[in-house]
Amino acid sequence: MGYQDRGQRNGSTLYSEVTDRIIAQIEEGTLPWVRPxxxxxxxxxxxxxxxxxxxxxxxxxxxxxxxxxxxxxxxxxxxx
Known part of the structure; x- marks a missing residue:
């Protein structure tokens, strides 16, 4: 995502991005809340x-x- 796109991103897109990251980590076998x-x-x-x-x-x-x-x-x- 480019610098200009960041200013146009709404809150729901940001929450979706964070949720997607957490799900990807879980699928990779890393529990984000147990990270060292x-x-x-x-x-x-x-x-x-x-x-x-x-x-x-x-x-x-x-x-x-x-x-x-x-x-x-x-x-x-x-x-x-």
Missing amino acids: WDDGKAALGLPRNAGTGRRYSGINVLILWHRLFKQGYGSQRWLT
Whole structure:
């Protein structure tokens, strides 16, 4: 998905994308909620907005954790 497409994506599409990722992981034999959390480089905790320091909540936490572990980022601070 290109950068321009992201701004046009509605909420239901985003939820479908996250659901599809979870289902794919289950089908591959990985239970996303039992994942070993020590394989990341970032400290454990809730993702925070890098500008305000405010914690993310709801589905945003799962989306950001997915990206954190997939990309191996070293920080849980995000600018979204």
